[in-house]
Each structure stands twice: as C-alpha cells, then as structure tokens.
Amino acid sequence: MLELPMIVAAIIVLALIVYLLTGGADFGGGIWYLFATGERKDAQRRALTDAIAPIWEANHVWLILVVVLLFVCFPPAFAAIMTALHIPLTLMLLGIVLRGSAFAFQSYSAGAHRLERRSARVFAIASVITPFLLGICAGAIASGDIRRLESGAIDTNFISEWLQPFPFAIGALTLALCAFLAAVYMTVEADTAPLKDDFRRRALWSALATGACAFAAILLAMRDAPLVWTGLTNARWAIPFQLITALAALLAIAALWTRRFHLARTAAALQVALILLGWALAQFPYLVYPDIRITEAAAETAVLRPVLIALALGSALLLPAFVYLYKIFKPGPSAHTAPSPDEAA
Amino acid sequence: MEDLLAARSQMAMSLAFHIILAVVGMAMPLLMIIAEGRWLRTGDPIFRELAKRWARGTAIIFAVGAVSGTVLSFELGLLWPTFMEHAGPLVGMPFSLEGFAFFLEAIFLGIYLYGWERISPRAHWLAGLMVLLCGTASGIFVVTANAWMNAPTGFDFIDGQFVNIRPWEAMFNPMWFTQCAHMVIAAFQSVAFAVAGIHAAMLLREHRNTFHRHAIAIALPIAAITALAQPLMGDLLAKATAENQPVKLAAMEGHFETETRAPLRIFGLPDEDARTTPYAIEIPGVLSFLAYGDFDAEVRGLNDFPRDEWPPVAIVHIAFQIMVASGMWMLAISLLGVFLSWRRRRLFTARWYLWLLVITAPMGIIAIEAGWVVTEVGRQPWVIQGYMRTADAVTPMTNLVVPFTVFSILYLVLSVIVVYLLWRHVFQSPDLDTLQTLKDAAPPASEPPRADTPDTSNAPLPDSD
Numbered sequence A: 001m002l003e004l005p006m007i008v009a010a011i012i013v014l015a016l017i018v019y020l021l022t023g024g025a026d027f028g029g030g031i032w033y034l035f036a037t038g039e040r041k042d043a044q045r046r047a048l049t050d051a052i053a054p055i056w057e058a059n060h061v062w063l064i065l066v067v068v069l070l071f072v073c074f075p076p077a078f079a080a081i082m083t084a085l086h087i088p089l090t091l092m093l094l095g096i097v098l099r100g101s102a103f104a105f106q107s108y109s110a111g112a113h114r115l116e117r118r119s120a121r122v123f124a125i126a127s128v129i130t131p132f133l134l135g136i137c138a139g140a141i142a143s144g145d146i147r148r149l150e151s152g153a154i155d156t157n158f159i160s161e162w163l164q165p166f167p168f169a170i171g172a173l174t175l176a177l178c179a180f181l182a183a184v185y186m187t188v189e190a191d192t193a194p195l196k197d198d199f200r201r202r203a204l205w206s207a208l209a210t211g212a213c214a215f216a217a218i219l220l221a222m223r224d225a226p227l228v229w230t231g232l233t234n235a236r237w238a239i240p241f242q243l244i245t246a247l248a249a250l251l252a253i254a255a256l257w258t259r260r261f262h263l264a265r266t267a268a269a270l271q272v273a274l275i276l277l278g279w280a281l282a283q284f285p286y287l288v289y290p291d292i293r294i295t296e297a298a299a300e301t302a303v304l305r306p307v308l309i310a311l312a313l314g315s316a317l318l319l320p321a322f323v324y325l326y327k328i329f330k331p332g333p334s335a336h337t338a339p340s341p342d343e344a345a
Numbered sequence B: 001m002e003d004l005l006a007a008r009s010q011m012a013m014s015l016a017f018h019i020i021l022a023v024v025g026m027a028m029p030l031l032m033i034i035a036e037g038r039w040l041r042t043g044d045p046i047f048r049e050l051a052k053r054w055a056r057g058t059a060i061i062f063a064v065g066a067v068s069g070t071v072l073s074f075e076l077g078l079l080w081p082t083f084m085e086h087a088g089p090l091v092g093m094p095f096s097l098e099g100f101a102f103f104l105e106a107i108f109l110g111i112y113l114y115g116w117e118r119i120s121p122r123a124h125w126l127a128g129l130m131v132l133l134c135g136t137a138s139g140i141f142v143v144t145a146n147a148w149m150n151a152p153t154g155f156d157f158i159d160g161q162f163v164n165i166r167p168w169e170a171m172f173n174p175m176w177f178t179q180c181a182h183m184v185i186a187a188f189q190s191v192a193f194a195v196a197g198i199h200a201a202m203l204l205r206e207h208r209n210t211f212h213r214h215a216i217a218i219a220l221p222i223a224a225i226t227a228l229a230q231p232l233m234g235d236l237l238a239k240a241t242a243e244n245q246p247v248k249l250a251a252m253e254g255h256f257e258t259e260t261r262a263p264l265r266i267f268g269l270p271d272e273d274a275r276t277t278p279y280a281i282e283i284p285g286v287l288s289f290l291a292y293g294d295f296d297a298e299v300r301g302l303n304d305f306p307r308d309e310w311p312p313v314a315i316v317h318i319a320f321q322i323m324v325a326s327g328m329w330m331l332a333i334s335l336l337g338v339f340l341s342w343r344r345r346r347l348f349t350a351r352w353y354l355w356l357l358v359i360t361a362p363m364g365i366i367a368i369e370a371g372w373v374v375t376e377v378g379r380q381p382w383v384i385q386g387y388m389r390t391a392d393a394v395t396p397m398t399n400l401v402v403p404f405t406v407f408s409i410l411y412l413v414l415s416v417i418v419v420y421l422l423w424r425h426v427f428q429s430p431d432l433d434t435l436q437t438l439k440d441a442a443p444p445a446s447e448p449p450r451a452d453t454p455d456t457s458n459a460p461l462p463d464s465d
Helices: A004-034 A041-052 A056-073 A075-084 A086-107 A113-143 A165-189 A193-224 A226-233 A238-257 A261-283 A301-329 B003-042 B045-079 B081-087 B092-114 B121-150 B167-171 B176-205 B210-244 B246-253 B286-292 B313-342 B351-360 B363-377 B401-427 B432-441
Strands: A286-288 B156-158 B161-163 B264-267 B280-283 B382-384
Touching (some): A004 A041, A004 A056, A004 A086, A004 A165, A004 A301, A041 A086, A041 A165, A056 B045, A075 A086, A075 A286, A226 A238, A226 A261, B003 B045, B210 B313, B246 B313
C-alpha cells in the first residue's frame, strides 16, 4: 500500500526533476551567456535572454515548492539540512538573489548601458555559481556525513559535511547538466541556422562534460557515498535503469549529431530526468542518509492528508497555467514549420 | 555581535526589504488592470501606455521580490531550524497554498509582461486579473502563517511537543482575519499613495500632461478608499490583539498599570525601568473603549506580566505611534482630496494639494514598516507566542554576523539600483508631443483594439521594449 509520506516524497522528487528541466536550463542559459564566443556572440546572448525572460520566474518557483513541502511534511529533515549546510545554502541564496535581480536589471535597464552590461555579467556569473552550490548540497545530503543525534540535535561542524570531493563532483555534474539542457533547448529555439549550430556544438561538448562528471562522481561515490554507490550498482533495478539512461544519452547525442533538434530536446530531457530519478531511487528510503528516513521524518497524517489535497487542487490550477505559459512563449514544432530566412537560403 | 541578535537582525532586515517589494507586487496589478481596462473600454492609448509603464516598474520589483522571498523561505530554516522543525507542519497549510498562489502569480505575470502582442487584449487583461488575485491570495496566506505565531492554535502541547495537529484550526487562528485584512488594505493603500505622489511630482513639472492626470485619477480613489477603511480595520485588529496578546497591546500603548478607564496615550516615551510613559497626551477611557468597546473596561498593563515576557516596550510603542500618525495623515489627505474633486474638480489645478500628495507618497510604506515592527517586535521574546522563545529557536551556527552583514550590503545595493531604475523609468514618461503622436496613431474608440494589428502605439517612445 502506498503510504502518504512516500507520495509526498515522490512529489518532491517530481518537483525537483521539473525544476532541473526548467529552472536548471535557465541557469544553463546564464552559463552560455558567460561563455558566449565567436562572431555571433551578441546574437547568442540575445537569443538566450529572449528565451529566459518570460518564464524564469515561474520556473524558479519549483524550488520554493520543494522547500515548502520539505519543511511542512518532513520537518526534521529540513532542520537537519538547513543546519548542517548553512554555509553552502547561504552562498547559494546569494547566487539566487544576484541572478534574479541582475536579470531583471539588464532587461529593464531603461537605457542605463553600464548598469545593463554589469548586470548581465553578474547574472551570468551567478548562473554558474548557484547550480554548482545546489549540486554540492545534494551531494552532501547523500554522502552520509550529516548525522542526527538521538537527542534530535545535528552533529555538525558546518564544513566537513560538504567540503569534500564527492559533493563537489555532484556540483560539477549539476553544472554540466544545466549547460547541456540549455544548449540542447537552444538548438530548437534559436531562430537562425548558424545560431543553432553554435548551440549544437555547445550541446555536444557539454554532453561529453556531463559524462566525465558522472564518471568521476561514481568513482568518488565508491569511497565517499556508499549509499549512492550501492544503489546505482547493486540494486535489482540498477543495471536496466542505467542502460535506459545511457540509451537516452546516446539518443540525445545522435540526434544532435544528425541535427534532429526536437528529438534531441526530448531525449536530453528524458536523460536528465532519469539521472535525477536514479539518484532518488538510490537514496530511497532516506531523506538524509543514514539517520533520517522518509517514514520517520514525516509529519502526522493529519498534516500530510490536507497538504496532499491542497497539492491536488493547486495542481489542477497550476498545471494548465504552466502549460499555457509554455504554449505562448515556447511554441511546439507545428509553430516552427515556417523556415527562417537562413534555413531557406 | 551576539549570534541570536545577528540572526534576528538578518531576519528583520530581510523582511523589511521584502515586505515593500511584496506589497508593490500585490497592489500594482490592480492599478495596471484598471488602466488597461479603461484602454479596452475607451480606446484611449494613454491608458495602454500607462499600464505598460506601470508593468515595467512592477517587473523590476517583482523579480527582486521573488528572489528575496526565496531567501526568506530558506532563512526560516537556516536561522530558525528549531522553530521550523516544530512549526513547519502547523503553518504548512497556509505556506503550501501560498506556494501555489505565488506560482500562479509568477506564471501570469510572465504572460502579462511579455504577452502584449501574443494574446488577445481580453486574454491579456485576464492574465493581469489573475496576477492581482493570486498576488493578494499569496499575501493573505503568508500573513495567515504569521498570525499563527501570534495566536497559536490547532495542536496539543505535550512534553514540549506540538502534537495532534489540526491544520485548518491552525490556519484559521483567532488573528488571521484581522491581521490579513489590515495588511491587504495597507498594501493597496501604501502603493496607491506612492504612485499618486510620484505622478503628482511629475504633474508639478508638466502641469498639463494628461498622462499623469490619468495616473492620479486611478491611484487616488484607491488611496482614499483604503485610507478611510484602514482605521476601522485597525480597530478590529487592536481588539483581537487585546484578546490574544494583551502584552503586545500594553506595549503598543506604553500601558504599565492595569486599570479601568484606561487612557489612550498619544506620543510619549515609555521608560521600562520607571514603568511609566512620560510625555504622553492621555485621553481617559479611550484605550478601554478601543480595546473592549467599553470606556470602563479593565485593560491589563505590563506590570501584570513577568518582566522577562515583556517585548522592548519603547520600540513597540514608538513604532505604533508612527504607524497611527501616518495613517491619520493619509486619512486627512484623502478627505481633502474627496472634498477637492467634489468642488468642481479642482484637484489637478491645486498645486498645494499636489505638493501634499508628494509629501504623502512614502507615508504608506513607512506605516507598513512600522506596523510590521509592532507585530514582530511586539511578540518578543516569543517566536511562537507563549510556547517557544526566539532564543530557543535559533540555529547552532556561529558567526551569524557574517551573513547578516553580507545580505545587508547586498540588499542595500539592490535597493539603490531598484530606486535608480524606477526613477529612470518615471522620468522617461511621455511628454506632450509623444502623447499627441500616441493619440494620432490610435484607432477610433468605436473600433476595439485588436491583437493582430501591428503595434505602432509604442514605437515612438525612447525606451519601448
């Protein structure tokens, strides 16, 4: 029988996946803004900000949803994470504030050119730092170093839990995934063939970087994150799951190679979703390994049930609105049938 | 700086910063859709231009507000993990609902800001309406969670644990309605006065500019209605406070002795050691009447409560005086405005009244900050009134003065940039020639504007985006 805490945990994982696929790609947009190069540098940057502008605030809210669900439904886990990871989370918050504000400032600079340029740079740099720190926190939670004592107090020196090779490898992996997603999305959204090619090259390179980071993370996990290592190698579902993820990755690369960009976008999104899902399965049934399990940390049923009802009712309003937003600003293949001047030429 | 003080300062600073952005994000959509609605009805392109320009200002403030709100949701845990561990499930219902309301607000604001030429005018106006509704709902849910900290209900307290949680009872706690209504009115009131004041300043420079007249004609009625309603709502909130947080009420009034026919104290500087409030104008019986609706009712004074459960009396009392004084000032300005517009529409030609509007522009914001100090400082030393002390809720993390300093500097810089950008946007408002071009380019009022006609109305402006 499905228990309520498991359902909430599944919703949290789902929200994290959507956050990585949408908000993560926005971070990736900032990364490519920073590393815009070549003769079409300005065109790349314009395409990136145009793609991000209408949607980033909505994409960003998935993170807030995760935080709220965590403190409402799993308060001990929330308290443990917020206590032990105070430093990287605070740094991440600085990144979030700088990035969001700077993006708004450069969009609405009212002709203040110096402010516009500086804001754009701050936006780009913060877009690199923020997902890296988010990844560090995720890695620290899985590594098993955040310990909750019998008394409920958190045994932490605020540093050794996250200042380790494994969390940093996960940080790098997160960064690579964001960059990869953004580049792949942009192969669809950029409106000229040369721009599409620019992002195609970036997508292929970041696919390679993602693979390298994932490999490094797995090697480090063997020593530093036994839970993830066992989950990803020994569990019954592990090998088939890894195969499917690898297939999605290969499909994404092949589609990029042959310029089937819509297919590449689907495959890349699937690949990233599977990576996160695999991580969640490997960490099951722990919220914070090894002292806080999903069932033990859950709030009373009297709390979970109405929250789930509110989630269901809220989603009935939210999801159509979210789809509507994307329909307006991210039209599907049918709306893209008219070839752009460059493609026609 | 002691860690507890640093944590409290960081929370206070973050909230003080966020609350302004939050109320602007809540109230500006009302002004935007009124302007846009009048454009849809009359075809007068000035209203469309007004809505567009207000939307730009809102966009800047909403973006910074969204991220500073994210900071707050993390800071609840980063600074007060013990509080969140116990209170999380109890304030969970309003916070979850707030999550959804805010989500919808962000979605529809994206559609509103960037969808001018992509969806029909009617759909666009409805998107603005959704921003307004969701923003207001989101504000109500947040204040509901705060009201629970003032009047905690919906649980049994056994062995220091909050058990048998009843989420709906916690949400609809005794303070939620009065606190929310007071805050929602304050949001619309402060923003309407700020907008009216800014456009009044511009009108003083170019006294024939219809753009600013249109703007004031939208903002001022909202300002007047809310300024008239607020004292009534404030009175209801004072009564709820008297019942649920008698210590806070006593501190607000600088009221030390428990007495019948308690006087209302205007001004005054409470002295905690002497247990008196000198320099106050005392009006006998009025506090009893305001708190309990009876001039002879007994009002409990601070002396009735243990000394270590007093909030900092002077801060609470002075903040309360500032809030009430600002409110009274705004009430007077509103009555004057009603009188002027009733007397043959002299509103826009009376320069002295425009000057008064300029002076009044920051009053609402000042009142909100002061009122929030009353609410939060007035609850000290408790984080959950009567159940958990703030000192017991703080994180074991040390050196909290570092993040406090960093975030303070960051927010200071952001404030300067936001004000600078808003100022630039305001001073690029259309001059008389541009307005004439706008009018000439517009279709006659009989033909409703259509989404698929090319948008020429925005073209000649210097900063059209």
